[in-house]
Amino acid sequence: xxxxxxxxxxxxxxxxxxxxxxxxxxxxxxxxxxxxxxxxxxxxxxxxxxxxxxxxxxxxxxxxxxxxxxxxxxxxxxxxxxxxxxxxxxxxxxxxxxxxxxxxxxxxxxxxxxxxxxxxxxxxxxxxxxxxxxxxxxxxxxxxxxxxxxxxxxxxxxxxxxxxxxxxxxxxxxxxxxxxxxxxxxxxxxxxxxxxxxxxxxxxxxxxxxxxxxxxxxxxxxxxxxxxxxxxxxxxxxxxxxxxxxxxxxxxxxxxxxxxxxxxxxxxxxxxxxxxxxxxxxxxxxxxxxxxxxxxxxxxxxxxxxxxxxxxxxxxxxxxxxxxxxxxxxxxxxxxxxxxxxxxxxxxxxxxxxxxxxxxxxxxxxxxxxxxxxxxxxxxxxxxxxxxxxxxxxxxxx
Amino acid sequence: xxxxxxxxxxxxxxxxxxxxxxxxxxxxxxxxxxxxxxxxxxxxxxxxxxxxxxxxxxxxxxxxxxxxxxxxxxxxxxxxxxxxxxxxxxxxxxxxxxxxxxxxxxxxxxxxxxxxxxxxxxxxxxxxxxxxxxxxxxxxxxxxxxxxxxxxxxxxxxxxxxxxxxxxxxxxxxxxxxxxxxxxxxxxxxxxxxxxxxxxxxxxxxxxxxxxxxxxxxxxxxxxxxxxxxxxxxxxxxxxxxxxxxxxxxxxxxxxxxxxxxxxxxxxxxxxxxxxxxxxxxxxxxxxxxxxxxxxxxxxxxxxxxxxxxxxxxxxxxxxxxxxxxxxxxxxxxxxxxxxxxxxxxxxxxxxxxxxxxxxxxxxxxxxx
Numbered sequence: 001x002x003x004x005x006x007x008x009x010x011x012x013x014x015x016x017x018x019x020x021x022x023x024x025x026x027x028x029x030x031x032x033x034x035x036x037x038x039x040x041x042x043x044x045x046x047x048x049x050x051x052x053x054x055x056x057x058x059x060x061x062x063x064x065x066x067x068x069x070x071x072x073x074x075x076x077x078x079x080x081x082x083x084x085x086x087x088x089x090x091x092x093x094x095x096x097x098x099x100x101x102x103x104x105x106x107x108x109x110x111x112x113x114x115x116x117x118x119x120x121x122x123x124x125x126x127x128x129x130x131x132x133x134x135x136x137x138x139x140x141x142x143x144x145x146x147x148x149x150x151x152x153x154x155x156x157x158x159x160x161x162x163x164x165x166x167x168x169x170x171x172x173x174x175x176x177x178x179x180x181x182x183x184x185x186x187x188x189x190x191x192x193x194x195x196x197x198x199x200x201x202x203x204x205x206x207x208x209x210x211x212x213x214x215x216x217x218x219x220x221x222x223x224x225x226x227x228x229x230x231x232x233x234x235x236x237x238x239x240x241x242x243x244x245x246x247x248x249x250x251x252x253x254x255x256x257x258x259x260x261x262x263x264x265x266x267x268x269x270x271x272x273x274x275x276x277x278x279x280x281x282x283x284x285x286x287x288x289x290x291x292x293x294x295x296x297x298x299x300x301x302x303x304x305x306x307x308x309x310x311x312x313x314x315x316x317x318x319x320x321x322x323x324x325x326x327x328x329x330x331x332x333x334x335x336x337x338x339x340x341x342x343x344x345x346x347x348x349x350x351x352x353x354x355x356x357x358x359x360x361x362x363x364x365x366x367x368x369x370x371x372x373x374x375x376x377x378x379x380x381x382x383x384x385x386x387x388x389x390x391x392x393x394x395x396x397x398x
Numbered sequence: 399x400x401x402x403x404x405x406x407x408x409x410x411x412x413x414x415x416x417x418x419x420x421x422x423x424x425x426x427x428x429x430x431x432x433x434x435x436x437x438x439x440x441x442x443x444x445x446x447x448x449x450x451x452x453x454x455x456x457x458x459x460x461x462x463x464x465x466x467x468x469x470x471x472x473x474x475x476x477x478x479x480x481x482x483x484x485x486x487x488x489x490x491x492x493x494x495x496x497x498x499x500x501x502x503x504x505x506x507x508x509x510x511x512x513x514x515x516x517x518x519x520x521x522x523x524x525x526x527x528x529x530x531x532x533x534x535x536x537x538x539x540x541x542x543x544x545x546x547x548x549x550x551x552x553x554x555x556x557x558x559x560x561x562x563x564x565x566x567x568x569x570x571x572x573x574x575x576x577x578x579x580x581x582x583x584x585x586x587x588x589x590x591x592x593x594x595x596x597x598x599x600x601x602x603x604x605x606x607x608x609x610x611x612x613x614x615x616x617x618x619x620x621x622x623x624x625x626x627x628x629x630x631x632x633x634x635x636x637x638x639x640x641x642x643x644x645x646x647x648x649x650x651x652x653x654x655x656x657x658x659x660x661x662x663x664x665x666x667x668x669x670x671x672x673x674x675x676x677x678x679x680x681x682x683x684x685x686x687x688x689x690x691x692x693x694x695x696x697x698x699x700x701x702x703x704x705x706x707x708x709x710x711x712x713x714x715x716x717x718x719x720x721x722x723x724x725x726x727x728x729x730x731x732x733x734x735x736x737x738x739x740x741x742x743x744x745x746x747x748x749x750x751x752x753x754x755x756x757x758x759x760x761x762x763x764x765x766x767x
Contacts, residue, residue, distance in 0.1 A: 001467060002400040003687045004694070072399060260764065268767045278766045288760035292684075292705040296713070299683035300676075306401040320676035377665070383675055384668030388648055391663040 003302060009076050016055075016080040023049060025086040032089060032165045033208040036329075036365025037248065038082040038255025042089035042162050044120065051120030056094060064102055064114050071309045075250065082251035083258055090123040090162060092247045097124045097170060100240060101189075106224040109189055113168065125163035126244075127171035127190075127214060128237070130156060135378050137172075137237075138181045142216065144173040144188060146230075151175070151188060151221040153196075156213065159372070163212035164199045167192055171216070172233050185233030189225040196220070206364045241374065242315050245322040246304055248373050252325040253298035256332050259362065260291055262355050263336050270354075277339060290332050297324050316387025323379040326369035333363040401686070407471045413448055414475035422481045424735035430482050431592030431738060437556040442483060446514020451489040454627075455497065460509035466627065466693040470685060473631040477638025477746075480738050482592060484517045484553040486631045491750070492518035492561055494624035495572070499611035503574050507559060519557035519577075521548035521598050522621065529625070529751070531563070531570040531618035536600070538564030538571045538617075540610045544581075544603040552749070554584040554596035561611065561621075562600075568615025573605055580604070591745040592738060629750040630692060630703050633685045633710035636746045637678065639739045640714035643721040644674045646736060650725055661724075670720045677713035684709050701763030704756035711747035718743050 005013065025040070028049070032042025050056055059074050060066025074095065081088045098117045101109050116122035133140040142155025153173060163169060169190050176184025192199065196219035201209040228236045264287060267277040277283045300321045307314035336359040337344040348357025370376045384390040403411060421441050430436045445451065453468055455461020469490055476485055493511055496504040496518070510516040524535050527550070536546035548562065554577070563572050575582065581603035587595040612620045648671060651662030661667045688702035696702075718740040722729050729736040747753070 001402070001686055001690050003690045004399070264765050268765070276767070284761040284766050285754075285757045287766060288757040288764065289708070291760055291764045292709040292712075292757075295687075295702070295705050296680040296684040296709045299687045300680040302399060302687070303401060303679065303683040306399060316675060317679055320672070320679055323672070324676055324680060377669065380669040380672035381665060383672035384662070388668075388671055388675060390648070390651060390668050390671060391660050393663055393665060393668075394659070 003299075005072070005076065009072050012073055013076045013080050016077055017084075019049075019053065020080070020084045020086060025084055028087055030087055032162050033206070033210045034087070034089065034361065034365070035161065035210050035368070036362045037369065038251040038258075039078075039089050039092055040081075040085060040087035042123075042165055043087035044123070044165075046087045047090060047094070047120035047123070049120070050088065050091065051118055054118075056091065056120060057098070057114075057118040059095075060098065060102060060114070060118075064110065065118055071305070075305055078251045079254045082254040085258060090166070092250075093124045093126070093162075094120075094122065096240070096244055096247050097168075099243070100170075100227050100236070104228040104236065105189075106226060108222065108224045109227075113189070116167075122168060123162065123166040125160040125166045125169040125212070125214070127157035127160055127163075127169045129159045131158055135375060138185075138234075140172060140174065140185075142171065142173040143177065144175050144186065144221070145177075146175070146223065149223045151186075151223065151225075153188060153190065153216045153219040153221050155216050157216070158202075158213045159211045160214055161210055161212075161372075163192075163214050164201055164209065169214065170227060172237060175230055175233075179231075182234040184231055185237070186230045187227040187233040187236040188221050189227060190216070190219060190221050194219050194221065204368070206361065210368075242318050243308065245373055245379075246301075246308060246314070246318045249322050249325045250301055250305070252329060253294055253301055256290075256294045256297070256325075256329060259332055259336065259359075260287065260294060262358065263287060263339055266339060266355060283339065286335055290328075290335055293328050294332070297321065297328055300324060313387075316383050319374075319379040319382045319387070322373065323376050323383075326366070327376060329362075329369055330366045333359060333366045337363055401683070403471065404467070407467055410468055411471050411475060414472060414479075417444065417448070418475060418479035418481055422479050424480070424738065425733075427480045427482065427592075427735065427738050428733065431741075434586065435555060436482060436592070436594050437484075437553075438482075439556075441481070442514055442517075442556070445483065445485070449512075450485065451493075451514045452512030453489060454493050455508050455512045459497075459505065460512040466630070466689045467686075469627065469631050470634040470689045473634035474638035474641075474682075477635035477640075477742065478642045480639060480642065480735065480742050482594075484519070484556055486628055486635065486750075487519060487552045488517045488557070490631045491624045491628035492520050492559075494627050495520075495561060495611065495621050496574070498623065499572070499620055501608075501611065503608055504611065507574070516558040517553065517556050518559040518561060518574075519551055519553050520561050520563075520621075521551045521554075522563040523550045524548060529755070532565075534563065534565035534570060536562070536564035538562065538566050538573055538605065540571075540573060540605040540607050540614070542605050544573075544600040544605050546600055548598045548600075550587070551584070551596045551598045552593060554598055555586070555594050560598065562598075563617050563621060566614050566617070568613075570617040571614045572611040572617035572620055573609040574611050575603070575605070575609060589745075591741040593745045625750055626700060626703050627692070629707045629756070630685065630689055632746040632750045633681070633703075633707045634689075636710045636714035636743050637682045637685055639742045639746070640674070640678045640681065640717040643717050643736065643739050644671070644678055646739075647671060647674065647721050647724040650728075654726075667724055670724050674717045674720050674724075677717050681706075681710040681713040698763065701759055704751075704759035704763075707751060708753050708756045708760065711743075711753060714743045715747060 030041035452461030453464035688706040
């Protein structure tokens with residue numbers, strides 16, 4: 001076995017580090033909040049800089065303008081960006097949607113959207129959840145009907161991250177009114193600029209806007225702005241969910257390593273009780289304990305990556321990694337709060353804030369992570385039914 | 399990144415999966431646990447025929463010159479089948495120390511260890527229960543006489559030889575003694591884990607200059623890397639045992655019916671199994687990553703093994719506890735293998751350095767001053 005980077009992969013990592021040294025992350029303006037997964041704030045400027053270097057399309061096939069580099073390079077890029085705390089918020093979503101377009105998109109979508117993604121100009125929101133369709137996503141009510149060369153889209157999506165600052169959304173809609181549950185669904189690509197779209201912010205408990213509610217009132221979507229075939233939206237969703245969960249969390253291990261490093265520095269340098277917290281055996285062991293868990297999380301993500309790269313079934317390890325990343329994240333940030341004591345709650349920018357108020361912010365965002373992208377309960381059920389071959393709980397017809 | 403077993407490792411895994419469940423089913427494990435002697439000499443012979451005791455011994459000394467990864471493969475399978483054997487103590491820890499020590503005595507013993515004819519135990523712990531090389535009560539001088547005792551010596555009933563670590567004028571010193579040398583006695587300790595642990599007493603035992611392994615005073619330097627590999631092997635063994643607990647629970651949850659359907663169809667049970675899966679998988683890949691670091695002799699390998707040992711113990715013990723909950727009362731019976739696996743995991747978690755020891759190493763590695 002070999003868990004290391006090849007010489008070429010390491011050379012690429014060095015290239016990314018050199019870029020980050022020459023262009024410190026803090027110099028890029030943010031236009032959307034940091035949701036705490038480790039991908040930093042939403043910054044179009046930063047995305048554009050990545051695009052200029054050809055790093056967004058790194059792994060795309062050459063015929064779509066990519067460099068056809070193996071998935072490992074993408075992993076290196078995300079790890080290095082997360083370790084540096086760079087604001088690459090929308091990048092994982094861009095990679096995910098671009099992969100789908102390359103695999104399942106129409107020629108129009110490839111032509112219209114891929115070049116804009118590669119330049120860092122196009123970003124995406126996901127239109128899955130609805131007010132009445134959360135963990136039971138298939139209860140969704142958004143509908144689209146074909147009228148000539150256009151879909152007429154009506155419905156309402158909610159909890160769509162960054163929808164107000166994004167350019168496009170992928171919307172799961174029922175296109176066959178006679179069908180039920182997983183049949184008759186279609187994944188549509190919509191532009192935020194289309195008439196009939198209304199995007200309203202939802203202020204979250206951090207005090208910032210991350211989620212949006214999207215209202216679609218007779219929105220006319222070109223007929224071939226479809227991912228996969230009409231009626232095959234569920235397959236799109238399922239394939240997407242495994243990889244979403246992977247690409248949406250992969251950089252959480254290096255992120256948590258970065259947070260732990262902050263806490264270690266704090267423990268080493270903060271005067272307390274005539275010494276420093278690092279001299280306290282219980283503080284040492286709790287930080288060391290957290291480090292063992294972060295290391296295990298990283299190893300589990302590497303396993304999931306290896307399976308995905310080979311096209312092998314990865315649902316179990318991916319859902320387990322997502323579950324572990326989000327529950328461990330909460331524990332690490334709680335440990336940070338405990339270490340900071342009364343300073344922990346002070347907001348970033350406040351005169352007495354420690355560690356730039358980062359623990360305060362990430363502590364709050366961590367509460368949402370065990371809900372987003374499928375709750376921890378949904379992950380556990382997914383592992384049990386789809387990876388461990390336990391019988392699904394009977395559905396109650398209502 | 400390449401997370402596949404090598405072809406040789408696949409063969410090794412396959413032969414372990416063929417031999418162990420057939421030759422050492424749960425009833426046999428249970429019988430050995432209850433038996434005072436508790437050593438299956440016939441099974442050890444079969445294991446020796448496959449060359450496992452010589453895995454870490456160089457080919458010119460009769461071994462197969464295997465890798466750290468090979469040890470992980472075997473330890474995981476031994477854990478999965480819950481086989482009681484001196485493999486980790488003798489073929490991993492003692493063998494690594496002897497190979498590192500070199501010298502005439504080690505050179506004559508290693509080929510016989512490779513053949514499985516001899517088994518080497520390790521006597522290091524004393525009353526404190528902690529491996530503290532600077533606070534050894536037992537004094538070792540060679541030439542000289544050895545008087546005192548060691549505790550928690552595994553496999554002393556099966557061993558033909560023993561490495562004894564004691565304090566010396568030049569510092570901690572290791573000597574290699576045949577178990578039948580006059581004045582050495584093994585007294586069994588009654589342990590709930592089914593492991594065979596002993597108090598080893600030394601009464602005026604002769605020690606000769608050529609008993610010393612390596613240099614006088616270098617005993618701990620010699621043993622530390624051996625213990626590290628032992629900690630890794632114990633971690634892999636715990637992963638294997640935890641995987642078996644999960645296997646048993648899943649098989650049970652699919653067929654055990656309550657309320658008119660399999661209990662595996664209830665979310666409460668499903669979620670417990672999902673957590674067990676997360677624990678087993680994350681521990682397994684952390685163990686493999688640290689094995690890779692150790693094999694590549696990377697500077698961060700010692701801390702990686704320490705982290706893997708702590709995490710594997712935490713994760714596997716969680717799996718064992720959840721396993722009892724999923725299995726219900728049937729898993730509380732002596733005849734059910736669950737308790738054997740739980741006890742094997744517990745023994746592994748305490749052997750080759752407990753959490754406190756390894757967490758100190760991790761704490762230093764993350765930069766805590």
